[in-house]
Amino acid sequence: MNLYTKGLLLIAVPGAIELALLGAVFNTQAQTAQAAQWVTGSAQILYRASSVMGPLLSEAARVRTALVTGDASFVGGNEVWPDLTGKLAQLDQLVADSPQQRQRVRDMREAVDGYHAHADAVAQALRNKRDVTALVATEREDVPASIAVFRDRLDAFNAAESGLDAARLAALSENRQRQQSTLIAAIVGSMLIWAITALVVARHFGRRIAVLTGNAERLGNGQPLAEPLPGRDEIAALDAVLHQTGARLRLAGREHATLKARLQARAAELAIVNEELRQGTQDNEMFIYSVSHDLRSPLVNLQGFSKELQVSWDDLRATVESAKLPEHERQRLAAVLDGDVRESLRFLRTAVTRAAAIIEALLSISRAGRREYHPQRVSVGRAVARVVDALQGAVRERAAVVTMRELPPAWGDPGAIEQIFSNLVANALNYLDPARPGRIEIGALESDASDGRGVILPLASRTRTYYVRDNGLGIPAAYMPKVFRAFQRLHGDIAKGEGIGLALVRRIAERHGGRVWVESTEGVGSTFFVALPEQPARNV
Secondary structure, eight states: OOHHHHHHHHHHHHHHHHHHHHHHHHHHHHHHHHHHHHHHHHHHHHHHHHHHHHHHHHHHHHHHHHHHHTOGGGSOOTTHHHHHHHHHHHHHHHTTTOHHHHHHHHHHHHHHHHHHHHHHHHHHHHHTTOOOHHHHHHHHHHHHHHHHHHHHHHHHHHHHHHHHHHHHHHHHHHHHHHHHHHHHHHHHHHHHHHHHHHHHIIIIIIHHHHHHHHHHHHHHHTOOOOOOOOSSSHHHHHHHHHHHHHHHHHHHHHHHHHHHHHHHHHHHHHHHHHHHHHHHHHHHHHHHHHHHHHHHHHHHHHHHHHHHHHHHHHHHHHHHHHSOOOHHHHHHHHHHIIIIIHHHHHHHHHHHHHHHHHHHHHHHHHHHHHOOOOOEEEOHHHHHHHHHHHTHHHHHHTTOEEEEOOOOOEEEOHHHHHHHHHHHHHHHHHTOOTTSOOEEEEEEOSOOSBOSSSOBOOGGGOEEEEEEEEOSSOOOGGGGGGTTSTTOOSOTTTSOSOSOHHHHHHHHHHHTTOEEEEEEETTTEEEEEEEEESSOOTTO
């Protein structure tokens, strides 16, 4: 049985008993009200009956006086008899449920009607000056008998009604006592019913809820739960859910311990790999530095020897020109000197210059990885302003328009952050489209909720994303994965350089705990994004 059904029963059973008690109270109240109404009716009947005798006796006294004095004016007017008739009619209505009383009322009405006729005869005789000796005799003999009949019937009527009134008063008192007893019993019964209901709720529901609450607390504290509650109600269902949750939590705890052990093992492995990677990166940087440094001396020698060969070639060429050789010998030597030897010297100088530039680029990358940073809060706006001022010559040469938006501060090394924007702005200038006016915009995103590609960044990163947007040549989609690699140049015929500027930007951004990416459309332009920390970054 579920809680809803139990609740309905707890409400319905006491409610039904309450209704029965209320019905008993209302019944006794109705009986008492009926008895009170009967007592009131009896009192009204007695009052009406007491008001009938007086007018009749007064009228009889006036008739006797008229007969003695012979003056018809003593006889009452016609208004006395309608009043008596009306009062008797009211009495007849009030005792309509008692045939004996109604018969007495009819007898009283007949006696009044007879005496009314006698009074009219006396009045008529006195007005006509007739002999009233016979009427006087009648008044002395018959009429008092009529009034006596009226009095007897009225006394019998009052006696019967008084007895009935006494019985009704006794019934009213009994009903009132019963009503009071019933009301007290209803109140006491109602209190007992709700006390029993409260006891049932406390012993049944209260105990079960206490067990359920205790199991919930034990579940929260990680302690073993009590035995499951019996029954099929919602409390038992909740207790079963708690036991199931406890079993799942124990299973999850064991799985968590296993996963934690695995995670610790993976973390140890990752620490070893990171250490190996760091050592490898350091070894690579040292190797690049060593190789670059060691190659500079041979390159310097090659540059010197190439210059000496060039001087020797010039001397040899001048000697051949000044010598008086046969024409065919001179032309043959000139062809050798101006052809193969000159071209070989040019290739040698170009190769040496290229090798020197590559070595210098390698040294730049190595220095970027080994440079010691001094992080602080950097005014990016001021750093970018210095970069734009330094590149004003290139800006004027390309007739470009550079727009700076509001640039909030970042956390990092001032020189390194300035180098980032220097490379990005210089890259944008180098690859502007000569066919249209160049426009470069430098700004910051309003929010760092995403990294510019729809990827939501964690709030703990606290980064600020800046961008450098241009309307230049753009980058083909196939070349996008190679943009930030060293020595990768897309438009080598347009801009000079070794292709390490964007690689340096990525290296510096990563060392600051940030990142860099690009969005580009070929023929439309490119936008380079760089995310830098607002708070101190790790491993800087």
